[in-house]
Amino acid sequence: MPVIDTPVTLTPTDAGLSDAEVHRIRNDFPILGTEVNGRPLIYLDSGATSQNPVSVLEAEQEFYEQRNAAVHRGSHSLAVDATDAYEDARAAVARFIGARPDELVWTSNATEGINLVAYAMSNASLGRGGEAARRFALGPGDRIVVTEMEHHANLIPWQELAARTGAELRFIPVADDGTLRLEEAAAVITPATKLVAFSHASNVLGTINPVAELVRLAQGVGAFTLLDACQSVPHLPVDVKALDVDFLVFSGHKMLGPTGIGALYGRRELLDALPPFLTGGSMITTVTMERAEYLPSPNRFEAGTQRISQAIALGAAANYLAETGMQRIEDWEATLGERLVRGLGAVEGIRVLGPDAGVPRIGLASFDVDGVHAHDVGQFLDDKGIAVRVGHHCAQPLHRRLGLTATTRASTYLYTTTDEVDAFLDAVALVRPFFGAHR
Protein backbone atom coordinates (compact mmCIF):
# COMPACT_ATOMS: atom_id res chain seq x y z
CA MET A 1 0.00 0.00 0.00
CA PRO A 2 1.46 3.37 -0.91
CA VAL A 3 2.10 5.41 2.17
CA ILE A 4 1.00 8.63 0.55
CA ASP A 5 -1.46 8.62 -2.31
CA THR A 6 -0.47 10.93 -5.10
CA PRO A 7 -3.30 12.91 -6.64
CA VAL A 8 -4.74 11.22 -9.71
CA THR A 9 -6.41 14.23 -11.27
CA LEU A 10 -3.17 15.99 -12.09
CA THR A 11 -0.77 15.21 -14.85
CA PRO A 12 2.66 16.75 -14.60
CA THR A 13 3.31 18.99 -17.56
CA ASP A 14 5.46 21.92 -18.48
CA ALA A 15 2.53 23.88 -19.87
CA GLY A 16 1.58 26.87 -17.76
CA LEU A 17 -1.54 26.86 -15.64
CA SER A 18 -4.64 28.20 -17.33
CA ASP A 19 -8.16 28.95 -16.11
CA ALA A 20 -9.25 25.58 -17.55
CA GLU A 21 -6.52 23.78 -15.63
CA VAL A 22 -7.27 25.77 -12.48
CA HIS A 23 -10.94 24.75 -12.71
CA ARG A 24 -9.78 21.14 -12.81
CA ILE A 25 -7.59 21.73 -9.76
CA ARG A 26 -10.54 23.30 -7.92
CA ASN A 27 -12.41 20.00 -8.12
CA ASP A 28 -9.84 18.61 -5.67
CA PHE A 29 -10.83 21.21 -3.04
CA PRO A 30 -14.27 20.48 -1.57
CA ILE A 31 -14.59 23.80 0.26
CA LEU A 32 -14.19 25.83 -2.95
CA GLY A 33 -17.60 24.58 -4.08
CA THR A 34 -19.41 25.99 -1.05
CA GLU A 35 -21.46 29.17 -0.70
CA VAL A 36 -21.01 32.04 1.74
CA ASN A 37 -23.86 34.48 2.40
CA GLY A 38 -25.74 32.94 -0.52
CA ARG A 39 -22.88 33.59 -2.94
CA PRO A 40 -20.28 31.17 -4.29
CA LEU A 41 -17.23 31.44 -2.06
CA ILE A 42 -14.41 33.51 -3.54
CA TYR A 43 -11.52 32.64 -1.26
CA LEU A 44 -8.81 35.31 -1.36
CA ASP A 45 -7.24 34.65 2.03
CA SER A 46 -4.76 31.89 1.24
CA GLY A 47 -1.97 34.08 2.61
CA ALA A 48 -3.53 33.51 6.04
CA THR A 49 -4.43 29.88 5.55
CA SER A 50 -4.87 27.76 2.43
CA GLN A 51 -7.55 25.21 1.65
CA ASN A 52 -6.98 21.44 1.54
CA PRO A 53 -7.25 19.06 -1.42
CA VAL A 54 -8.96 15.71 -0.97
CA SER A 55 -5.61 13.87 -1.06
CA VAL A 56 -4.49 15.74 2.07
CA LEU A 57 -7.77 15.18 3.90
CA GLU A 58 -7.68 11.50 2.97
CA ALA A 59 -4.06 11.06 4.04
CA GLU A 60 -4.97 12.23 7.54
CA GLN A 61 -8.12 10.13 7.70
CA GLU A 62 -6.39 7.06 6.27
CA PHE A 63 -3.73 7.33 8.95
CA TYR A 64 -6.28 7.32 11.74
CA GLU A 65 -8.30 4.52 10.14
CA GLN A 66 -5.42 2.22 9.27
CA ARG A 67 -2.09 3.13 10.90
CA ASN A 68 -2.64 5.09 14.08
CA ALA A 69 0.12 4.34 16.58
CA ALA A 70 2.91 6.18 18.38
CA VAL A 71 6.04 6.55 16.26
CA HIS A 72 9.64 5.73 17.13
CA ARG A 73 8.64 3.40 19.95
CA GLY A 74 6.91 0.06 20.25
CA SER A 75 7.73 -2.90 18.04
CA HIS A 76 4.25 -3.90 16.93
CA SER A 77 3.39 -3.76 13.24
CA LEU A 78 1.12 -0.74 13.51
CA ALA A 79 3.88 1.28 15.21
CA VAL A 80 6.29 0.30 12.46
CA ASP A 81 3.75 1.30 9.79
CA ALA A 82 3.07 4.62 11.50
CA THR A 83 6.79 5.35 11.82
CA ASP A 84 7.34 4.57 8.13
CA ALA A 85 4.51 6.87 7.07
CA TYR A 86 5.75 9.61 9.37
CA GLU A 87 9.34 9.43 8.13
CA ASP A 88 8.21 9.14 4.50
CA ALA A 89 6.35 12.40 5.01
CA ARG A 90 9.50 14.01 6.41
CA ALA A 91 11.40 12.83 3.34
CA ALA A 92 8.71 14.21 1.03
CA VAL A 93 8.67 17.65 2.68
CA ALA A 94 12.47 17.77 2.88
CA ARG A 95 12.72 16.85 -0.82
CA PHE A 96 10.18 19.58 -1.58
CA ILE A 97 12.61 22.24 -0.33
CA GLY A 98 15.82 20.53 -1.45
CA ALA A 99 16.87 19.44 2.05
CA ARG A 100 17.98 16.11 3.52
CA PRO A 101 15.41 14.40 5.76
CA ASP A 102 17.65 14.74 8.82
CA GLU A 103 17.76 18.48 8.25
CA LEU A 104 13.99 18.87 8.62
CA VAL A 105 12.58 19.31 12.11
CA TRP A 106 8.81 19.15 12.59
CA THR A 107 7.35 22.10 14.46
CA SER A 108 3.79 23.26 15.12
CA ASN A 109 4.22 26.11 12.66
CA ALA A 110 6.79 28.68 11.54
CA THR A 111 6.35 30.64 14.77
CA GLU A 112 7.46 27.63 16.79
CA GLY A 113 10.38 27.05 14.41
CA ILE A 114 11.64 30.59 14.98
CA ASN A 115 11.16 30.29 18.73
CA LEU A 116 13.02 26.99 18.67
CA VAL A 117 16.09 28.66 17.17
CA ALA A 118 15.74 31.69 19.47
CA TYR A 119 15.47 29.59 22.63
CA ALA A 120 18.23 27.21 21.52
CA MET A 121 20.49 30.25 21.07
CA SER A 122 19.32 31.49 24.44
CA ASN A 123 20.27 28.16 25.99
CA ALA A 124 23.65 28.30 24.23
CA SER A 125 24.12 31.77 25.73
CA LEU A 126 23.68 30.20 29.17
CA GLY A 127 26.43 27.72 28.38
CA ARG A 128 24.18 24.80 27.48
CA GLY A 129 25.39 22.60 24.64
CA GLY A 130 29.02 22.99 25.66
CA GLU A 131 31.87 24.03 23.40
CA ALA A 132 30.04 23.07 20.19
CA ALA A 133 27.19 25.46 20.96
CA ARG A 134 29.37 28.43 21.88
CA ARG A 135 29.05 29.81 18.32
CA PHE A 136 25.33 30.38 19.00
CA ALA A 137 25.90 32.28 22.25
CA LEU A 138 24.85 35.92 22.43
CA GLY A 139 25.68 38.64 24.92
CA PRO A 140 26.09 42.39 25.31
CA GLY A 141 27.84 43.83 22.25
CA ASP A 142 26.32 41.25 19.93
CA ARG A 143 23.66 42.13 17.40
CA ILE A 144 20.58 40.49 15.90
CA VAL A 145 19.31 41.98 12.63
CA VAL A 146 15.77 41.73 11.21
CA THR A 147 13.87 43.87 8.69
CA GLU A 148 11.14 46.45 9.14
CA MET A 149 8.70 44.34 7.12
CA GLU A 150 8.76 41.28 9.36
CA HIS A 151 5.69 39.44 10.56
CA HIS A 152 5.49 39.65 14.36
CA ALA A 153 6.54 35.97 14.41
CA ASN A 154 9.95 36.93 13.06
CA LEU A 155 10.32 39.98 15.29
CA ILE A 156 9.10 39.29 18.81
CA PRO A 157 11.15 36.10 19.41
CA TRP A 158 14.26 38.18 18.59
CA GLN A 159 13.15 41.06 20.81
CA GLU A 160 12.84 38.55 23.62
CA LEU A 161 16.17 36.88 22.81
CA ALA A 162 17.87 40.29 22.81
CA ALA A 163 16.26 41.13 26.15
CA ARG A 164 17.38 37.83 27.69
CA THR A 165 20.95 37.99 26.46
CA GLY A 166 21.76 41.71 26.40
CA ALA A 167 22.30 41.65 22.63
CA GLU A 168 20.89 44.52 20.58
CA LEU A 169 18.18 44.18 17.93
CA ARG A 170 18.49 46.30 14.78
CA PHE A 171 16.51 46.37 11.55
CA ILE A 172 16.96 47.01 7.85
CA PRO A 173 14.47 49.75 6.93
CA VAL A 174 11.78 49.55 4.25
CA ALA A 175 11.65 52.11 1.43
CA ASP A 176 8.41 53.82 0.39
CA ASP A 177 7.99 51.43 -2.51
CA GLY A 178 7.93 48.44 -0.16
CA THR A 179 11.42 47.16 -0.89
CA LEU A 180 14.26 46.80 1.60
CA ARG A 181 16.79 49.62 1.69
CA LEU A 182 19.71 47.42 0.79
CA GLU A 183 22.18 50.31 0.82
CA GLU A 184 21.50 50.55 4.57
CA ALA A 185 21.68 46.80 5.13
CA ALA A 186 25.44 46.84 4.80
CA ALA A 187 25.68 49.41 7.58
CA VAL A 188 23.30 47.52 9.87
CA ILE A 189 24.90 44.09 9.36
CA THR A 190 28.15 44.77 11.23
CA PRO A 191 30.82 42.30 12.44
CA ALA A 192 28.97 42.26 15.79
CA THR A 193 25.99 40.64 14.05
CA LYS A 194 25.37 37.03 15.07
CA LEU A 195 22.10 36.46 13.21
CA VAL A 196 20.18 37.98 10.31
CA ALA A 197 16.51 36.91 10.27
CA PHE A 198 14.29 38.03 7.39
CA SER A 199 11.33 37.02 5.30
CA HIS A 200 11.65 35.61 1.80
CA ALA A 201 8.38 37.22 0.67
CA SER A 202 6.40 39.82 2.61
CA ASN A 203 2.97 38.71 3.80
CA VAL A 204 1.76 42.32 3.45
CA LEU A 205 3.62 43.81 0.50
CA GLY A 206 4.14 40.73 -1.64
CA THR A 207 7.73 41.88 -2.10
CA ILE A 208 10.22 39.12 -2.85
CA ASN A 209 13.36 39.99 -0.93
CA PRO A 210 16.90 39.72 -2.36
CA VAL A 211 17.93 36.63 -0.38
CA ALA A 212 21.28 36.18 -2.12
CA GLU A 213 22.35 39.75 -1.35
CA LEU A 214 21.39 39.53 2.33
CA VAL A 215 22.98 36.09 2.73
CA ARG A 216 26.18 37.44 1.21
CA LEU A 217 26.21 40.35 3.69
CA ALA A 218 25.51 38.02 6.62
CA GLN A 219 28.12 35.49 5.60
CA GLY A 220 30.60 38.33 5.12
CA VAL A 221 30.47 39.05 8.86
CA GLY A 222 30.08 35.43 9.95
CA ALA A 223 26.41 35.80 10.98
CA PHE A 224 23.85 33.02 10.80
CA THR A 225 20.82 33.49 8.54
CA LEU A 226 17.23 32.50 9.22
CA LEU A 227 14.69 32.82 6.43
CA ASP A 228 10.98 33.10 7.14
CA ALA A 229 9.65 31.24 4.12
CA CYS A 230 5.97 31.18 5.09
CA GLN A 231 4.96 33.10 1.98
CA SER A 232 7.49 31.55 -0.40
CA VAL A 233 7.60 27.78 0.17
CA PRO A 234 3.87 27.48 -0.66
CA HIS A 235 4.05 29.74 -3.70
CA LEU A 236 7.35 29.37 -5.56
CA PRO A 237 10.13 26.83 -6.03
CA VAL A 238 12.42 26.92 -2.98
CA ASP A 239 15.77 25.15 -2.77
CA VAL A 240 17.44 25.66 0.60
CA LYS A 241 20.87 24.75 -0.76
CA ALA A 242 20.62 27.25 -3.60
CA LEU A 243 19.43 29.93 -1.16
CA ASP A 244 22.39 29.00 1.07
CA VAL A 245 20.58 29.99 4.30
CA ASP A 246 21.39 28.40 7.67
CA PHE A 247 17.82 28.08 8.91
CA LEU A 248 14.45 28.30 7.19
CA VAL A 249 10.92 27.99 8.57
CA PHE A 250 7.47 27.53 7.07
CA SER A 251 3.94 26.51 8.07
CA GLY A 252 1.95 23.58 6.71
CA HIS A 253 -1.47 25.20 6.70
CA LYS A 254 -0.35 27.85 4.21
CA MET A 255 0.68 25.15 1.70
CA LEU A 256 -2.47 23.00 1.47
CA GLY A 257 -1.66 21.09 4.67
CA PRO A 258 -3.42 21.00 8.03
CA THR A 259 -2.91 23.38 10.94
CA GLY A 260 -0.60 22.33 13.78
CA ILE A 261 2.32 21.31 11.60
CA GLY A 262 5.26 23.21 10.14
CA ALA A 263 8.95 22.69 9.75
CA LEU A 264 12.35 24.09 10.53
CA TYR A 265 15.17 23.43 8.10
CA GLY A 266 18.69 23.76 9.45
CA ARG A 267 22.10 22.89 8.09
CA ARG A 268 22.95 19.49 9.52
CA GLU A 269 26.11 20.58 11.31
CA LEU A 270 24.29 23.50 12.92
CA LEU A 271 21.31 21.44 14.09
CA ASP A 272 23.67 18.90 15.66
CA ALA A 273 25.52 21.63 17.56
CA LEU A 274 22.42 23.50 18.70
CA PRO A 275 21.21 22.71 22.23
CA PRO A 276 17.60 21.53 22.47
CA PHE A 277 14.65 23.83 23.15
CA LEU A 278 11.81 21.55 24.30
CA THR A 279 13.02 18.56 26.28
CA GLY A 280 11.43 15.32 27.43
CA GLY A 281 10.64 11.97 25.87
CA SER A 282 11.77 10.74 22.44
CA MET A 283 14.72 13.12 22.16
CA ILE A 284 17.26 11.33 24.39
CA THR A 285 19.77 8.47 24.33
CA THR A 286 20.70 7.93 27.99
CA VAL A 287 18.94 9.40 31.01
CA THR A 288 19.97 9.28 34.65
CA MET A 289 18.37 11.08 37.57
CA GLU A 290 20.95 13.82 37.15
CA ARG A 291 21.37 14.32 33.41
CA ALA A 292 20.56 13.24 29.87
CA GLU A 293 22.29 12.72 26.55
CA TYR A 294 20.44 13.88 23.46
CA LEU A 295 19.76 12.31 20.08
CA PRO A 296 21.15 14.00 16.97
CA SER A 297 18.84 16.17 14.85
CA PRO A 298 16.05 16.11 13.93
CA ASN A 299 14.85 14.01 16.87
CA ARG A 300 16.62 16.09 19.51
CA PHE A 301 14.18 18.89 18.71
CA GLU A 302 11.08 16.69 18.69
CA ALA A 303 10.30 16.06 22.33
CA GLY A 304 7.11 14.28 23.28
CA THR A 305 4.54 12.57 21.09
CA GLN A 306 4.61 14.26 17.72
CA ARG A 307 2.00 15.60 15.29
CA ILE A 308 1.93 12.38 13.33
CA SER A 309 -1.24 12.65 11.26
CA GLN A 310 -0.53 16.31 10.51
CA ALA A 311 2.99 15.49 9.33
CA ILE A 312 1.65 12.76 7.06
CA ALA A 313 -0.98 15.12 5.66
CA LEU A 314 1.68 17.79 5.08
CA GLY A 315 3.68 15.18 3.15
CA ALA A 316 0.62 14.64 0.94
CA ALA A 317 0.32 18.42 0.48
CA ALA A 318 3.97 18.73 -0.59
CA ASN A 319 3.44 15.91 -3.07
CA TYR A 320 0.32 17.60 -4.45
CA LEU A 321 2.23 20.84 -4.99
CA ALA A 322 5.23 19.05 -6.50
CA GLU A 323 2.97 17.16 -8.90
CA THR A 324 1.30 20.38 -9.96
CA GLY A 325 4.69 22.02 -10.39
CA MET A 326 5.94 24.90 -8.26
CA GLN A 327 7.19 26.84 -11.28
CA ARG A 328 3.73 26.68 -12.83
CA ILE A 329 2.20 27.82 -9.55
CA GLU A 330 4.63 30.71 -9.26
CA ASP A 331 3.93 31.80 -12.84
CA TRP A 332 0.16 31.57 -12.39
CA GLU A 333 0.21 33.57 -9.18
CA ALA A 334 2.48 36.18 -10.77
CA THR A 335 -0.23 36.65 -13.40
CA LEU A 336 -2.92 36.95 -10.73
CA GLY A 337 -0.80 39.29 -8.61
CA GLU A 338 -0.22 41.56 -11.59
CA ARG A 339 -3.96 41.53 -12.38
CA LEU A 340 -4.72 42.46 -8.77
CA VAL A 341 -2.25 45.33 -8.69
CA ARG A 342 -3.29 46.77 -12.04
CA GLY A 343 -6.99 46.33 -11.27
CA LEU A 344 -6.78 47.90 -7.82
CA GLY A 345 -4.63 50.73 -9.14
CA ALA A 346 -7.41 51.61 -11.59
CA VAL A 347 -9.98 52.13 -8.80
CA GLU A 348 -10.24 55.72 -7.58
CA GLY A 349 -9.17 56.25 -3.97
CA ILE A 350 -7.21 53.03 -3.64
CA ARG A 351 -3.56 52.90 -2.64
CA VAL A 352 -1.84 49.59 -3.29
CA LEU A 353 1.07 48.79 -0.98
CA GLY A 354 4.30 47.27 -2.16
CA PRO A 355 5.99 47.07 -5.52
CA ASP A 356 4.44 48.69 -8.59
CA ALA A 357 2.89 46.66 -11.36
CA GLY A 358 5.57 44.98 -13.40
CA VAL A 359 7.86 44.40 -10.41
CA PRO A 360 7.93 40.76 -9.25
CA ARG A 361 5.59 39.98 -6.36
CA ILE A 362 3.83 36.93 -5.03
CA GLY A 363 0.12 36.66 -5.82
CA LEU A 364 -1.21 38.99 -3.17
CA ALA A 365 -1.99 42.67 -2.80
CA SER A 366 -2.71 44.78 0.28
CA PHE A 367 -4.41 48.10 -0.13
CA ASP A 368 -5.86 51.11 1.63
CA VAL A 369 -9.24 52.50 0.63
CA ASP A 370 -9.41 56.26 1.15
CA GLY A 371 -12.17 57.10 3.62
CA VAL A 372 -13.15 53.51 4.40
CA HIS A 373 -11.65 51.44 7.21
CA ALA A 374 -10.30 48.00 6.28
CA HIS A 375 -12.79 46.31 8.59
CA ASP A 376 -15.66 47.84 6.65
CA VAL A 377 -14.06 46.89 3.34
CA GLY A 378 -13.78 43.28 4.52
CA GLN A 379 -17.39 43.26 5.73
CA PHE A 380 -18.63 44.63 2.41
CA LEU A 381 -16.70 41.98 0.46
CA ASP A 382 -17.82 39.19 2.81
CA ASP A 383 -21.41 40.08 1.98
CA LYS A 384 -20.55 39.16 -1.61
CA GLY A 385 -18.99 35.86 -0.63
CA ILE A 386 -15.45 37.22 -0.95
CA ALA A 387 -13.06 36.28 1.87
CA VAL A 388 -10.12 38.67 2.40
CA ARG A 389 -7.90 39.51 5.36
CA VAL A 390 -8.23 42.86 7.13
CA GLY A 391 -6.14 44.43 9.87
CA HIS A 392 -2.43 44.85 10.41
CA HIS A 393 -1.63 41.30 9.19
CA CYS A 394 0.64 40.77 12.20
CA ALA A 395 2.95 43.49 10.91
CA GLN A 396 2.25 46.58 13.00
CA PRO A 397 5.70 48.17 12.58
CA LEU A 398 5.43 47.92 8.79
CA HIS A 399 1.96 49.50 8.82
CA ARG A 400 3.22 52.28 11.07
CA ARG A 401 6.12 52.84 8.66
CA LEU A 402 3.59 53.21 5.81
CA GLY A 403 1.40 55.55 7.87
CA LEU A 404 -1.49 53.11 8.18
CA THR A 405 -3.08 51.09 10.97
CA ALA A 406 -5.08 48.55 8.99
CA THR A 407 -5.28 47.43 5.38
CA THR A 408 -7.19 44.91 3.28
CA ARG A 409 -5.32 42.02 1.69
CA ALA A 410 -6.38 39.75 -1.16
CA SER A 411 -4.16 36.70 -1.56
CA THR A 412 -4.39 34.05 -4.25
CA TYR A 413 -3.22 30.48 -4.71
CA LEU A 414 -3.05 27.80 -7.36
CA TYR A 415 -6.84 27.38 -7.22
CA THR A 416 -7.70 31.06 -7.80
CA THR A 417 -9.25 31.92 -11.18
CA THR A 418 -8.96 35.17 -13.11
CA ASP A 419 -12.77 35.40 -12.90
CA GLU A 420 -12.50 35.45 -9.13
CA VAL A 421 -9.92 38.23 -9.23
CA ASP A 422 -12.18 40.20 -11.58
CA ALA A 423 -15.24 39.67 -9.36
CA PHE A 424 -13.20 40.92 -6.42
CA LEU A 425 -12.08 44.00 -8.37
CA ASP A 426 -15.68 44.74 -9.40
CA ALA A 427 -16.77 44.53 -5.76
CA VAL A 428 -13.91 46.74 -4.56
CA ALA A 429 -15.03 49.44 -6.98
CA LEU A 430 -18.38 49.60 -5.14
CA VAL A 431 -16.89 50.05 -1.66
CA ARG A 432 -16.35 53.82 -1.58
CA PRO A 433 -19.74 54.64 -3.13
CA PHE A 434 -21.47 52.37 -0.58
CA PHE A 435 -19.79 54.09 2.37
CA GLY A 436 -20.22 57.55 0.89
CA ALA A 437 -16.47 58.05 0.72
CA HIS A 438 -16.36 59.04 -2.97
CA ARG A 439 -17.92 62.47 -2.56
Added chain:
Amino acid sequence: MSTGLEQLYQQIILDHARARHGSPLREYDGAGRVGESHQLNPVCGDEITLRAGLADGAVDTVSWDGAGCAISMASASVLTDLVQGLPRDEVIALVDNFREVMRSRGRIEADEEALGDAAAFSGVSRFPARVKCAMLAWVALEESLLAANA
Protein backbone atom coordinates in the same frame (compact mmCIF):
# COMPACT_ATOMS: atom_id res chain seq x y z
CA MET B 1 -27.38 44.30 -1.99
CA SER B 2 -28.21 41.66 0.56
CA THR B 3 -30.28 42.62 3.58
CA GLY B 4 -27.48 41.57 5.96
CA LEU B 5 -25.20 44.38 4.88
CA GLU B 6 -27.97 46.98 5.00
CA GLN B 7 -29.01 45.84 8.44
CA LEU B 8 -25.46 46.31 9.60
CA TYR B 9 -24.73 49.60 7.89
CA GLN B 10 -27.98 51.51 8.32
CA GLN B 11 -27.92 54.99 6.79
CA ILE B 12 -27.89 56.61 10.22
CA ILE B 13 -24.66 54.70 11.01
CA LEU B 14 -22.99 55.72 7.75
CA ASP B 15 -23.99 59.35 8.40
CA HIS B 16 -22.66 59.38 11.96
CA ALA B 17 -19.44 57.67 10.85
CA ARG B 18 -18.74 60.73 8.73
CA ALA B 19 -20.20 63.43 11.00
CA ARG B 20 -18.48 62.18 14.18
CA HIS B 21 -20.32 64.24 16.81
CA GLY B 22 -18.11 64.89 19.83
CA SER B 23 -14.86 64.59 17.93
CA PRO B 24 -12.15 65.90 18.31
CA LEU B 25 -11.20 65.60 21.94
CA ARG B 26 -11.58 68.89 23.91
CA GLU B 27 -10.19 70.19 27.19
CA TYR B 28 -12.84 69.98 29.89
CA ASP B 29 -14.00 73.46 30.92
CA GLY B 30 -17.06 72.49 32.96
CA ALA B 31 -17.59 72.93 36.68
CA GLY B 32 -17.42 69.23 37.61
CA ARG B 33 -14.86 66.45 37.44
CA VAL B 34 -13.49 64.88 34.31
CA GLY B 35 -12.44 61.35 33.46
CA GLU B 36 -10.66 59.93 30.45
CA SER B 37 -10.24 56.49 28.93
CA HIS B 38 -8.26 55.04 26.04
CA GLN B 39 -9.57 51.88 24.42
CA LEU B 40 -7.90 49.77 21.76
CA ASN B 41 -9.21 46.81 19.81
CA PRO B 42 -6.02 44.84 19.10
CA VAL B 43 -7.74 42.75 16.42
CA CYS B 44 -8.25 45.61 13.99
CA GLY B 45 -6.41 48.51 15.61
CA ASP B 46 -9.57 50.55 16.28
CA GLU B 47 -8.74 53.15 18.88
CA ILE B 48 -10.57 55.79 20.90
CA THR B 49 -9.68 58.30 23.59
CA LEU B 50 -12.81 59.61 25.27
CA ARG B 51 -13.23 62.33 27.89
CA ALA B 52 -16.40 62.73 29.93
CA GLY B 53 -17.26 65.50 32.39
CA LEU B 54 -19.49 64.84 35.39
CA ALA B 55 -21.19 67.79 37.14
CA ASP B 56 -23.99 67.56 39.73
CA GLY B 57 -24.35 63.84 39.06
CA ALA B 58 -24.92 64.30 35.33
CA VAL B 59 -22.74 63.95 32.25
CA ASP B 60 -22.18 67.49 31.01
CA THR B 61 -19.73 66.93 28.14
CA VAL B 62 -18.36 64.08 26.05
CA SER B 63 -15.58 64.47 23.52
CA TRP B 64 -13.30 61.99 21.81
CA ASP B 65 -10.57 61.24 19.29
CA GLY B 66 -10.71 58.02 17.38
CA ALA B 67 -9.56 56.03 14.40
CA GLY B 68 -11.44 53.01 13.26
CA CYS B 69 -14.20 51.45 11.24
CA ALA B 70 -17.59 52.98 10.46
CA ILE B 71 -19.26 50.99 13.24
CA SER B 72 -16.89 52.13 15.98
CA MET B 73 -16.80 55.77 14.89
CA ALA B 74 -20.58 56.01 14.38
CA SER B 75 -21.14 54.38 17.74
CA ALA B 76 -19.00 57.02 19.46
CA SER B 77 -20.84 59.79 17.63
CA VAL B 78 -24.31 58.46 18.50
CA LEU B 79 -23.24 57.91 22.09
CA THR B 80 -22.11 61.54 22.41
CA ASP B 81 -25.52 62.84 21.32
CA LEU B 82 -27.34 60.37 23.53
CA VAL B 83 -25.74 60.89 26.94
CA GLN B 84 -24.99 64.61 27.19
CA GLY B 85 -27.03 66.01 30.09
CA LEU B 86 -28.20 62.64 31.38
CA PRO B 87 -27.81 61.66 35.04
CA ARG B 88 -24.87 59.34 35.65
CA ASP B 89 -27.06 56.43 36.80
CA GLU B 90 -29.14 56.62 33.62
CA VAL B 91 -25.99 56.60 31.51
CA ILE B 92 -24.69 53.51 33.30
CA ALA B 93 -28.05 51.79 32.75
CA LEU B 94 -27.92 52.80 29.07
CA VAL B 95 -24.46 51.29 28.64
CA ASP B 96 -25.66 48.04 30.26
CA ASN B 97 -28.72 48.01 28.04
CA PHE B 98 -26.63 48.56 24.90
CA ARG B 99 -24.13 45.89 25.91
CA GLU B 100 -26.93 43.39 26.45
CA VAL B 101 -28.35 44.05 22.98
CA MET B 102 -24.90 43.81 21.39
CA ARG B 103 -24.14 40.48 23.03
CA SER B 104 -27.54 38.96 22.17
CA ARG B 105 -26.59 37.63 18.72
CA GLY B 106 -29.75 39.24 17.35
CA ARG B 107 -32.07 37.77 19.98
CA ILE B 108 -32.83 41.01 21.83
CA GLU B 109 -34.57 43.78 19.93
CA ALA B 110 -33.21 47.21 20.86
CA ASP B 111 -35.62 49.46 22.76
CA GLU B 112 -35.71 52.55 20.56
CA GLU B 113 -37.28 54.64 23.28
CA ALA B 114 -34.33 54.06 25.59
CA LEU B 115 -31.50 53.79 23.10
CA GLY B 116 -32.63 56.32 20.49
CA ASP B 117 -30.31 56.36 17.46
CA ALA B 118 -28.17 53.68 19.12
CA ALA B 119 -30.97 51.22 18.34
CA ALA B 120 -29.67 51.35 14.76
CA PHE B 121 -26.76 49.18 15.93
CA SER B 122 -29.09 46.23 16.57
CA GLY B 123 -27.90 44.61 13.35
CA VAL B 124 -24.32 44.56 14.64
CA SER B 125 -25.24 41.92 17.22
CA ARG B 126 -25.65 39.40 14.39
CA PHE B 127 -21.98 39.93 13.45
CA PRO B 128 -20.05 38.76 16.53
CA ALA B 129 -16.75 39.93 15.05
CA ARG B 130 -18.06 43.50 14.99
CA VAL B 131 -19.57 43.73 18.47
CA LYS B 132 -16.29 44.97 19.92
CA CYS B 133 -16.28 47.77 17.34
CA ALA B 134 -19.71 48.96 18.46
CA MET B 135 -18.83 48.66 22.15
CA LEU B 136 -15.49 50.49 22.03
CA ALA B 137 -16.80 54.01 22.81
CA TRP B 138 -19.29 52.72 25.36
CA VAL B 139 -16.58 50.96 27.32
CA ALA B 140 -14.49 54.14 27.12
CA LEU B 141 -17.41 56.17 28.51
CA GLU B 142 -17.95 53.68 31.32
CA GLU B 143 -14.30 53.90 32.33
CA SER B 144 -14.22 57.69 31.99
CA LEU B 145 -17.13 57.99 34.41
CA LEU B 146 -15.40 55.68 36.87
CA ALA B 147 -12.27 57.79 36.59
CA ALA B 148 -14.26 61.00 37.07
CA ASN B 149 -15.79 59.57 40.24
CA ALA B 150 -12.53 58.31 41.65
